[in-house]
Amino acid sequence: MTEKIQAIRGMNDILADETGRWQSLEALIRRVLEQYGYQEIRFPILEKTELFAHSIGETTDIVSKEMYSFVDRNGDNLTLRPEGTAGCVRAGLQHSLFQTGVQKLWYNGPMFRRERPQKGRLRQFHQTGVEAFGLPGPDIDAELILLCARLWRELGLDDITLQINSLGSAAARLAYRNVLVEYFTGHKDQLDEDSRARLERNPLRILDSKDPDLQNLIANAPAMSGYLDPESADHFAGLQELLTGAGVTFTVNPRLVRGLDYYCKTVFEWVTSRLGAQGTVCAGGRYDGMVEHFGGKTTPAVGFALGMERLLELADLKEPLDSRPDLYFIHAGAGSEARAMQLAEQVRDAHPSLKVILHCGGGGMKSQFKKADRSGASLALILAEDELARNTVAIKHLRRDLPQREVAWPALPGALSELLMNV
Ligand code: ATP
Numbered sequence: 001m002t003e004k005i006q007a008i009r010g011m012n013d014i015l016a017d018e019t020g021r022w023q024s025l026e027a028l029i030r031r032v033l034e035q036y037g038y039q040e041i042r043f044p045i046l047e048k049t050e051l052f053a054h055s056i057g058e059t060t061d062i063v064s065k066e067m068y069s070f071v072d073r074n075g076d077n078l079t080l081r082p083e084g085t086a087g088c089v090r091a092g093l094q095h096s097l098f099q100t101g102v103q104k105l106w107y108n109g110p111m112f113r114r115e116r117p118q119k120g121r122l123r124q125f126h127q128t129g130v131e132a133f134g135l136p137g138p139d140i141d142a143e144l145i146l147l148c149a150r151l152w153r154e155l156g157l158d159d160i161t162l163q164i165n166s167l168g169s170a171a172a173r174l175a176y177r178n179v180l181v182e183y184f185t186g187h188k189d190q191l192d193e194d195s196r197a198r199l200e201r202n203p204l205r206i207l208d209s210k211d212p213d214l215q216n217l218i219a220n221a222p223a224m225s226g227y228l229d230p231e232s233a234d235h236f237a238g239l240q241e242l243l244t245g246a247g248v249t250f251t252v253n254p255r256l257v258r259g260l261d262y263y264c265k266t267v268f269e270w271v272t273s274r275l276g277a278q279g280t281v282c283a284g285g286r287y288d289g290m291v292e293h294f295g296g297k298t299t300p301a302v303g304f305a306l307g308m309e310r311l312l313e314l315a316d317l318k319e320p321l322d323s324r325p326d327l328y329f330i331h332a333g334a335g336s337e338a339r340a341m342q343l344a345e346q347v348r349d350a351h352p353s354l355k356v357i358l359h360c361g362g363g364g365m366k367s368q369f370k371k372a373d374r375s376g377a378s379l380a381l382i383l384a385e386d387e388l389a390r391n392t393v394a395i396k397h398l399r400r401d402l403p404q405r406e407v408a409w410p411a412l413p414g415a416l417s418e419l420l421m422n423v
Pocket residue numbers: 083113115120121122123125126127259278279280281282283284305306307308309310
């Protein structure tokens with residue numbers, strides 16, 4: 001081969017010395033979600049492109065420039081999922097989940113967006129998404145936020161702050177959109193190129209611009225709150241009351257808008273100042289119109305997605321389990337290998353929680369002992385010619401100054417129970 005093949009930029013390998021932290025985080029999230037009665041759903045990574053175009057919205061950054069799309073051999077337009085809500089809704093509709101009452105679902109997995117790779121911004125990244133279908137009131141919005149707050153607490157993160165806003169009904173947003181277009185058109189000379197394009201296509205997104213030169217203009221723009229319809233205003237007031245009652249601190253950020261076109265009423269973001277420009281750890285909101293838009297019956301829905309890489313960057317997670325083995329099985333001499341393999345299987349049968357490394361790759365006793373020692377195992381099992389002749393195994397303590405023992409083969413699992421209780 002001429003050049004070494006490298007992974008695609010922005011798509012990282014997660015090596016064995018990192019997967020422990022991932023597993024800890026995933027286990028914690030799963031446990032908290034189960035505490036609230038959410039159930040896991042899994043759906044494909046690849047979907048028809050139109051699913052994303054019609055749910056996220058043609059004018060959003062994701063659909064207009066970040067999707068990995070290709071034409072399949074039979075002419076289908078397919079896309080690697082850039083987020084999970086669309087696939088979750090598609091699966092729910094396909095399997096008639098929304099006709100059987102409330103659905104509280106979650107998923108975790110890779111998402112793909114062709115962004116400029118940088119710290120906290122990858123092209124393959126991972127999200128945990130949580131979606132609740134069939135509940136129209138602010139109670140469920142509040143529950144999702146409380147669930148997040150619990151996660152941060154359990155992770156020991158006290159510097160993630162909550163911002164909320166209401167985008168109102170579709171009609172209210174349209175009215176607000178017109179007001180915004182008028183305002184920004186009046187200041188067109190101050191807009192950057194991106195924002196000028198957004199002015200026609202998706203003016204609400206100008207509020208989301210990260211351009212420092214625009215911040216003043218954005219701060220002085222008319223706020224959505226002045227244009228909320230009464231129902232959305234009530235919903236928003238209800239949410240704030242519930243959050244206050246539950247002791248959750250929040251800021252109302254009238255400039256907070258979200259990428260999806262179908263968001264309505266509640267939107268929220270959890271933000272930290274510790275990750276620079278990539279400070280949003282978790283974001284979500286209500287999308288009451290989406291199920292209906294895809295041909296289902298009207299189904300209120302609310303959800304959020306949290307960025308696993310950003311959370312891992314913040315959290316001080318310990319490896320879940322000691323990765324060191326308990327036993328390292330050394331064997332030498334004719335016939336010992338097959339016997340050692342049998343005995344190791346018996347030990348694994350009797351003690352499913354033990355890590356048993358059977359030495360592979362040959363070599364003399366001395367080098368095997370070295371490997372056993374380096375592995376960090378607490379005990380070595382030894383089957384050399386003498387032991388083989390006597391139908392026994394020797395058990396040697398590697399970390400403690402205790403005498404070596406010799407046990408008959410059938411007695412090995414029992415002897416290990418005794419010993420390992422005291423290690
Ligand atoms: P941003 O404003 O940072 O681009 P977004 O609004 O595009 O975020 P969402 O689509 O709401 O992000 O995704 C929810 C969460 O997923 C984000 O808050 C973030 O933590 C994470 N996330 C989004 N895009 C990426 C990415 N390219 N790399 C890593 N994490 C990401």
